[in-house]
Amino acid sequence: MELLVVGSGYVGLVTGACLSEMGHSVTCLDINEDKIKLLKKGAIPIYEPGLQEMIRRNCKCGRLHFTTNFDKAVPKSNVCFLAVDTPCGEGGEANLDSLKSAVTSIAERMTGYLIFVNKSTSPVGTTREIDSLINRVLEERNIELCYDVVSNPEFLKEGNALQDFMKPDRIIIGTDSEEAAKIMKSLYAPFMLSHQRVLLMDPASAEMTKYAANAMLATRISFMNELSGLCELNGADINKVRVGIGSDTRIGYNYLYPGLGYGGSCLPKDLKALRKQAEKLTYDTPLLNAIEEVNEKQRHSLGAKIIAYFAESGGTAQKTVAILGLAFKPETDDMRYAPSLILIRQLLAQGALLRLYDPVASESAQKVIPDHQNITWCESEMEAAAGADAIALVTEWKQFRFLDFDTLLKQMRGTAFFDGRNQYDPKQMVARGFDYFCVGHRPKFFLQTKN
């Protein structure tokens, strides 16, 4: 069985690497020549723990290959995974241009029975659309070939992607074809040794399952963020509330962390796309609308706190803020919809001087954060803290968990610490000498110099 993975980004590379790790013969294809050149040299264009080693290992064994060439890759393939980007369109809808282009390129070159497996997150009805597109291309070629289209949404989390792919909670296979279902089950069999986790369903339900999962995760995050704002006013501590409700087995602990709002490459765009799908069917989604509204507010909350803090000492202009962490979450270099971008924009608009540091994502951050005279890029948290009036913790990288706070404070000009991820003990932070602000808890003793 020859497998082709079209699109070599976060999902495509992990899919290709993990399938080859299980013994399959895989070719990863991308239209981005620089990416493929890099991959052929043994380097990888993204940061994902363990991925480089797995790719190198499987390339060395001859099970994993990289190419930009559809002509060579398609005719020898039996199953073709689609893992291209489906970004947010101008109106919020999922933009399927890359997906349609990839499907066309494959259909133009297929020579026998082929299974198209769509891993890209795409609206309900996309499996049907892909089917019609292939049909049209084959008609234009004046050739009759058998094929099946399967919806197989991906649930991996960046930063833990290999583990998620190798030990999935479930594999969703959406197809009406018994033949395709059988082949897909056998492909995924090596990942199911402990117990069966393949869920077979119709394509529409499979497509909807991906959006429903992301909407549920976003709901939990926005719910906790909304309550955290209330806790900041009424004296409760959202962390204690989190543990209090998480211990209820009907609720559980996952995705109950308040913070800076959800970001990243999936939740924001998928929520928008889901709302758009409902809008097209003239179906009201007050709950989904509210999830986004709460998230937008939360994404601006840290900046608002910093600006309010400096309002009492002459304003934010010319105040120096060290920002620790830029990636949208730890263990990735992905900057898509990262909360840091909003904070940076807010503070620059006030004339603040920013000192930016991320352990891994500085390079990808520099591609999306425009050059600015008020921005200094730093190589460590200590360098970022030098002369700072405030520190803002934005991404909870593990190395920030145990900072050398005494040295950090000595480096600083001021004493403010804005913890956007509730990483530290408020009492200890105040005892160390910080004006400490976190999310969802704001008793008076947090402040050294105020109240």
Ligand SMILES: NC(=O)c1ccc[n+]([C@@H]2O[C@H](COP(=O)([O-])OP(=O)(O)OC[C@H]3O[C@@H](n4cnc5c(N)ncnc54)[C@H](O)[C@@H]3O)[C@@H](O)[C@H]2O)c1
């Ligand atoms: N990143 C995640 O954590 C994640 C998780 C689950 C699902 N998804 C979904 O998976 C899909 C891919 O996401 P990603 O983060 O890997 O995207 P990505 O942007 O990292 O990678 C997409 C790749 O596809 C390539 N591409 C675009 N058009 C192509 C074409 N016609 N032929 C060949 N290659 C082409 C691009 O050059 C790029 O390298 C999206 O639909 C996303 O919503 C992503």
